[in-house]
Amino acid sequence: MADGLNMSRRIRRTPYTDRVETAGVKGFSVVNHMLLPKAYSRSVEEDYWHLREHVQVWDVSCQRQVQIQGEDASELVQLMTPRNLTDMSVGECLYVPLTDVRAGLINDPVLLKLSEDKYWLSIADSDVLLWAEGLALGKGLNVQLSEPDVSPLAIQGPKADELLVSIFGESIYEIGFFKFAWVSFKGTRQLIARSGYSRQGGFEIYLEGGHLGGDLWDMIWEAGQEYNISPGCPNLIERIEGGLLSYGNEMTRANNPLELGLGKYCSLDGTVEYIGREALENIAKKGPDRKIYGVLFDAPSCPTCSKPWQVKNEGMVVGQITSGIYSPRLKKNVGVGLIDKGYWTVGLEVSVTLPDGQIRGGQLSNLPFA
Amino acid sequence: MADGLNMSRRIRRTPYTDRVETAGVKGFSVVNHMLLPKAYSRSVEEDYWHLREHVQVWDVSCQRQVQIQGEDASELVQLMTPRNLTDMSVGECLYVPLTDVRAGLINDPVLLKLSEDKYWLSIADSDVLLWAEGLALGKGLNVQLSEPDVSPLAIQGPKADELLVSIFGESIYEIGFFKFAWVSFKGTRQLIARSGYSRQGGFEIYLEGGHLGGDLWDMIWEAGQEYNISPGCPNLIERIEGGLLSYGNEMTRANNPLELGLGKYCSLDGTVEYIGREALENIAKKGPDRKIYGVLFDAPSCPTCSKPWQVKNEGMVVGQITSGIYSPRLKKNVGVGLIDKGYWTVGLEVSVTLPDGQIRGGQLSNLPFA
Numbered sequence: 022m023a024d025g026l027n028m029s030r031r032i033r034r035t036p037y038t039d040r041v042e043t044a045g046v047k048g049f050s051v052v053n054h055m056l057l058p059k060a061y062s063r064s065v066e067e068d069y070w071h072l073r074e075h076v077q078v079w080d081v082s083c084q085r086q087v088q089i090q091g092e093d094a095s096e097l098v099q100l101m102t103p104r105n106l107t108d109m110s111v112g113e114c115l116y117v118p119l120t121d122v123r124a125g126l127i128n129d130p131v132l133l134k135l136s137e138d139k140y141w142l143s144i145a146d147s148d149v150l151l152w153a154e155g156l157a158l159g160k161g162l163n164v165q166l167s168e169p170d171v172s173p174l175a176i177q178g179p180k181a182d183e184l185l186v187s188i189f190g191e192s193i194y195e196i197g198f199f200k201f202a203w204v205s206f207k208g209t210r211q212l213i214a215r216s217g218y219s220r221q222g223g224f225e226i227y228l229e230g231g232h233l234g235g236d237l238w239d240m241i242w243e244a245g246q247e248y249n250i251s252p253g254c255p256n257l258i259e260r261i262e263g264g265l266l267s268y269g270n271e272m273t274r275a276n277n278p279l280e281l282g283l284g285k286y287c288s289l290d291g292t293v294e295y296i297g298r299e300a301l302e303n304i305a306k307k308g309p310d311r312k313i314y315g316v317l318f319d320a321p322s323c324p325t326c327s328k329p330w331q332v333k334n335e336g337m338v339v340g341q342i343t344s345g346i347y348s349p350r351l352k353k354n355v356g357v358g359l360i361d362k363g364y365w366t367v368g369l370e371v372s373v374t375l376p377d378g379q380i381r382g383g384q385l386s387n388l389p390f391a
Numbered sequence: 392m393a394d395g396l397n398m399s400r401r402i403r404r405t406p407y408t409d410r411v412e413t414a415g416v417k418g419f420s421v422v423n424h425m426l427l428p429k430a431y432s433r434s435v436e437e438d439y440w441h442l443r444e445h446v447q448v449w450d451v452s453c454q455r456q457v458q459i460q461g462e463d464a465s466e467l468v469q470l471m472t473p474r475n476l477t478d479m480s481v482g483e484c485l486y487v488p489l490t491d492v493r494a495g496l497i498n499d500p501v502l503l504k505l506s507e508d509k510y511w512l513s514i515a516d517s518d519v520l521l522w523a524e525g526l527a528l529g530k531g532l533n534v535q536l537s538e539p540d541v542s543p544l545a546i547q548g549p550k551a552d553e554l555l556v557s558i559f560g561e562s563i564y565e566i567g568f569f570k571f572a573w574v575s576f577k578g579t580r581q582l583i584a585r586s587g588y589s590r591q592g593g594f595e596i597y598l599e600g601g602h603l604g605g606d607l608w609d610m611i612w613e614a615g616q617e618y619n620i621s622p623g624c625p626n627l628i629e630r631i632e633g634g635l636l637s638y639g640n641e642m643t644r645a646n647n648p649l650e651l652g653l654g655k656y657c658s659l660d661g662t663v664e665y666i667g668r669e670a671l672e673n674i675a676k677k678g679p680d681r682k683i684y685g686v687l688f689d690a691p692s693c694p695t696c697s698k699p700w701q702v703k704n705e706g707m708v709v710g711q712i713t714s715g716i717y718s719p720r721l722k723k724n725v726g727v728g729l730i731d732k733g734y735w736t737v738g739l740e741v742s743v744t745l746p747d748g749q750i751r752g753g754q755l756s757n758l759p760f761a
Contacts, residue, residue, distance in 0.1 A: 025418030026396035027429035028695045030713050031516060031639025032420065048395030050402065051421040054516065054639060059397035122528065127521065146401060146424065148518035151497065152525045158492065158666065159529015269401025269424060296528065325398045343400050 032056060035082035036172045036234020040242075044252040052083035052146045058254050066349045068251075069258040072221055076180035077253030078241050081218070081225065082172035087130075087142040087150045091164040094138045097157055101142075102132070103278060103287035103295050109134050114199040114214050117142070118278040118286055119149065120297035124304060125274040126281075127152055129266070131216060133201060133227075141227070143173065145268035156296075170231050176241060177223035180248040185224055188244050189213075196224070206240075207233060218255045220263035220389065257346045261355045264315065264388030270326075270344050271313065271357060277301065280309035280359060282388070311359040315390050316342055318373045318383025323347045323354040331374045332358065332383075339364040342373060348390070354381070355390055402426060405452035406542045406604020410612075414622040422453035422516045428624045436719045438621075439628040442591055446550035447623030448611050451588070451595070452542035457500075457512040457520045461534040464508045467527055472502070473648060473657035473665050479504050484569040484584050487512075488648040488656055489519065490667035494674060495644040496651075497522060499636070501586060503571060503597075511597070513543065515638035526666075540601050546611060547593035550618040555594055558614050559583075566594070576610075577603060588625045590633035590759065627716045631725045634685065634758030640696075640714050641683065641727060647671065650679040650729060652758070681729040685760050686712055688743045688753025693717045693724040701744045702728065702753075709734040712743060718760070724751070725760055 026032070026049055033055040035041075041058050048060035058080050063071070071077065089097055099106050102117040103124075109115060111134050119127040119142075128149045130142040142149055150168055157164050176185060185193045189204045193213075196202045201214035204226075212227040228237055242250060266272055266281060278287050279301065288295070289305045316332060329341035345356035356373065369385045396402070396419055403425040405411075411428050418430035428450050433441070441447065459467055469476050472487040473494075479485060481504050489497040489512075498519050500512040512519055520538055527534050546555060555563045559574045563583075566572045571584035574596075582597040598607055612620060636642055636651060648657050649671065658665070659675045686702060699711035715726035726743065734741075739755040 024396050024398070024416070025430060026394050027418045027420045028394070028697050029420070029637075029640055030697055030699065031637065032697075034697055046394070048397045050397050050399070060395060121524065148521055151518055152521035154491065155522045155525020155527075156529045157525075159526045159531075161529075267399070267401065270399055327398050327400055327402075327404055329400065 026051070035080055036228065036231035037080040037082060037174065037238050040235060040238040041080050041252065046252070053085045053144065053148075055083040055085070057081065057083045058252070060254070061252050065256065065258060065346070068253055069256050069349065071251050072178050072219060072253060072256050072259055074179065075249040075251065076176060076178035076184050076223070076245060077251050078238065078245065079175035079177060079253050079255070081175045084143045084173045086169055086171045086227070087144060087153055088139070088167045088169045089142070089153060089164055090139045092138065093162040093164050094140055097153065097162050097164050098132065098140050099293055100156065100295055101153065103297065103301055105288040105293050106132075107293065111136055112200055112202070114201060114216055116286060118283050120278065120295070120301065121274065122297055122300060124277040124297040124300035126268070126272045126276050126278065127274065129268050129272065133212070133214070141171070147268070169229065171227050171229045172231055172234060173225045173227050174237060174241070175217045175223060175225045177217045177219045177253070178221050181223035184241070184245050184248045184250065187247070188240065207236060209233065218265060219259055220265070221259070257344065258348055258355070261344055261346060261357050262348060262350070262390045264357070264390070266313070266357070267344060276359075277304055277309065279304050280311045280313065282313050308362070310362050311340065312365055313357065313388065314340070314360045314365070315386035315388045316356040316358065316371060316373060316383050317351065317386045317390065318354045318356060319381040320347055320352065320354055324376060326356070328376070329358065330356070330376070332360065333372045333374070334364055334369060339371065351390065357388065360385060396421070405450055406598065406601035407450040407452060407544060407608050410605060410608040411450050411622065416622070423455045423514065423518075425453040425455070427451065427453045428622070430624070431622050435627060435716070438623060439626050439719065441621050442548050442589060442623060442626050442629055444549065445619040445621065446546060446548035446554050446593070446615060447621050448608065448615065449545035449547060449623050449625070451545045454513045454543045456539055456541045456597070457514060457523055458509070458537045458539045459512070459523060459534055460509045462508065463532040463534050464510055467523065467532050467534050468502065468510050469663055470526065470665055471523065473667065473671055475658040475663050476502075477663065481506055482570055482572070484571060484586055486656060488653050490648065490665070490671065491644065492667055492670060494647040494667040494670035496638070496642045496646050496648065497644065499638050499642065503582070503584070511541070513597075517638070539599065541597050541599050542601055542604060543595045543597050544607060544611070545587045545593060545595045547587045547589045547623065548591050551593035554611070554615050554618045554620065557617070558610065577606060579603065588635060589629055590635070591629065627714065628718055628725070631714055631716060631727050632718055632720070632760045634727070634760070636683070636727070637714060646729075647674055647679065649674050650681045650683065652683050678732070680732050681710065682735055683727065683758065684710070684730045684735070685756035685758045686726040686728065686741060686743060686753050687721065687756045687760065688724045688726060689751040690717055690722065690724055694746060696726070698746065699728065700726070700746070702730065703742045703744065704734055704739060709741065721760065727758065730755060
């Protein structure tokens with residue numbers, strides 16, 4: 022599962038990497054040219070149970086911010102996403118699929134509205150800054166674009182509220198889901214959002230000022246001892262069970278938001294203008310050819326899904342799985358992927374072909390898994 | 392030096408990854424969301440000597456192509472680079488720095504002109520496709536942009552000519568440096584260029600059709616036995632000694648082509664229009680504040696440069712090293728990085744501060760190292 026990763030300056034360290042190494046990191050991934058810790062000493066399963074019961078601190082600095090500021094900031098942001106942003110308020114976070122002219126997905130960031138003319142796109146793994154800069158320059162928009170020195174630290178798990186209240190006080194309770202507020206830290210004002218890449222609740226602190234990274238980690242870590250805190254990372258079991266999709270895994274430029282169940286984030290009535298509108302409306306008119314489903318399939322062991330695995334029904338290929346892993350809670354493997362039209366029946370009997378040729382029986386499932 | 396790399400579909404495998412694994416790969420890097428083999432069983436030093444004497448096969452599929460085709464293709468390509476492309480011929484490869492409006496480097500690809508209205512940009516590690524698409528869409532240019540199914544395989548080292556002649560015939564000798572031709576392979580026509588990320592000579596086959604990857608690797612591998620072929624990868628000792636820069640290491644958005652010694656690739660007389668022209672002309676007028684140099688400094692052991700190392704002269708910080716390693720040929724460490732104006736003297740005595748606080752004596756050197 023883990024081969025060697027050769028380091029260089031190009032694979033950027035984060036403000037927390039020193040601490041992550043001290044905490045015993047065993048493996049990384051690379052997202053936005055930056056290290057994302059992906060494994061500590063515990064197994065993915067042990068980590069899964071811990072995340073569901075306690076609280077963890079995650080270095081998700083790789084969720085880089087694309088800062089869009091200026092007179093035409095709102096116009097550019099709306100141009101980039103099918104989601105209707107007309108009523109977005111300062112202090113809100115919105116999940117916004119970004120589409121190209123063919124309605125293919127360029128990224129699926131969280132958009133934060135900092136002021137009427139200032140936004141952050143907190144991005145998955147593609148250089149959205151280059152896309153935004155190309156558009157702005159080409160169209161002659163009046164915006165300033167940058168990657169600010171902002172590195173999110175996630176605090177995830179059911180004890181995240183208690184832990185952060187112990188540090189920042191009761192006002193933490195007042196932060197609504199996908200809303201953000203500001204807290205004081207070492208004489209600076211830092212953004213904290215009730216959000217994160219798990220279904221266990223928690224927050225993300227968008228630390229501005231990388232030199233403060235060690236101090237922030239230490240403060241969370243020390244206060245967290247009382248709550249059985251652990252270093253962690255997005256957990257593959259938890260995210261698949263929870264139906265959280267991953268850019269580059271479930272979604273690529275070859276996928277559109279409608280087949281991925283993101284229709285609720287797409288304006289399809291012509292209210293707003295955005296890149297890919299015509300293509301997306303056409304897909305909506307005839308309906309998508311594929312849809313995202315869960316697949317519950319037989320254990321034991323599930324290898325790493327590095328290439329899509331075929332899903333078959335009665336010998337016919339009817340789709341593919343793009344992420345999969347053993348769920349210790351469901352005592353089966355859980356996978357997620359696109360299923361062709363005509364086979365959209367929860368409970369449909371399917372088979373999954375693993376890379377070594379093994380065939381495992383399974384059924385289609387809703388997402389999130391029950 | 393190598394920590395674990397956790398795999399997923401997002402970290403894309405290449406048409407050669409199966410073969411690379413069979414050949415005993417020990418470590419990867421990630422470039423353009425794709426695996427780049429970086430270590431096999433031999434040490435970097437053993438690999439260095441082998442590369443200088445024999446021939447190696449490198450999976451450099453991560454050098455993705457940005458295909459630019461259509462009526463306005465030449466206009467878009469020229470817009471993206473300071474290099475004057477007016478006289479570029481079909482069959483040529485040109486090294487083209489890409490700049491933003493502030494003349495910061497977006498990438499440093501090799502441009503291949505396939506026909507009067509079709510180009511490939513063979514890119515380093517940033518999503519140039521998004522940049523090009525944003526520009527084209529914003530400006531309303533008539534071009535089709537894509538990432539084609541093209542995965543370069545490099546054959547590098549002094550025996551590369553002989554090896555490829557044994558496969559494709561004497562016409563290989565006729566391919567000039569940074570020129571390309573076409574060869575037949577399994578009923579397909581494949582592009583082969585005399586180029587590559589080493590100073591030891593060789594070729595890159597831009598394989599079109601990923602399903603042919605295993606066959607191409609096997610053919611090279613089998614014919615290569617006679618020439619003592621080995622699986623390899625860009626060699627850090629060889630590239631630093633040779634003065635080959637690396638995007639993300641020596642150059643980022645914070646650097647301009649002039650300080651990196653790339654002035655010879657920049658039109659500064661207003662002949663052609665491109666993004667960043669005004670900024671670059673201003674830098675040229677007052678002269679750059681920093682310039683790229685080699686630094687030869689005392690052994691033993693040189694750690695991995697994950698963060699720039701300070702270079703000092705008489706206690707004053709005068710620059711930084713961004714890549715460094717021990718050279719078994721020069722019996723010293725070799726580094727490369729930017730040195731501030733006022734200190735541009737080859738032979739200048741400097742010190743290098745390593746991450747553990749150790750200070751090593753050294754001298755500024757020309758690039759490539761002698």
